[in-house]
Amino acid sequence: AQSVTQLDSQVPVFEEAPVELRCNYSSSVSVYLFWYVQYPNQGLQLLLKYLSGSTLVKGINGFEAEFNKSQTSFHLRKPSVHISDTAEYFCAASLKAAGNKLTFGGGTRVLVKP
């Protein structure tokens, strides 16, 4: 069975500072990896996804993530955050054989301070 671990439950960061959200997955087979963002009382929106190819993936709102197979990681980064980036971020993984069932990490709450 696969699992997804987000190492930080909360990340406070000052406006215009960089942020990195850590995500590790466990799977013995190839996985597809996603990052989602959830604003308060809303559903989740896709930030970016890794399917294959280049290990550096660029997403919306200036976010990017790097797939590292040897470390089984898919960390999310943004070089300069805005107040509007305050939200909860979820890492997720799916297996081809799993019927499109995404496994989510526990989420990381980002609080951007002025």
Next chain:
Amino acid sequence: SQTIHQWPATLVQPVGSPLSLECTVEGTSNPNLYWYRQAAGRGLQLLFYSVGIGQISSEVPQNLSASRPQDRQFILSSKKLLLSDSGFYLCAWISGSYNSPLHFGNGTRLTVT
């Protein structure tokens, strides 16, 4: 374009009362449909998924059930709510391709009192 509708947005129900949450998808056919629950301070837990009309798979044993009476309609139900059923319920759909992202509804905040 494809859209997903989920209602109601918020719901307060007493313990022991029934529950019915509805989700519909527009602009696509034969989607895979999912119900997730997000409890306070916790991640998302997959409750049910469906690959077609009348086909429901349950991920965890619980007090809830799901049904798919039409291709683009997915309903989450309970006969008698428990306090532990409180949470944020999210419906989602996918086109069927294993590497496609999920598209989420705006969620239903359920409080069982």
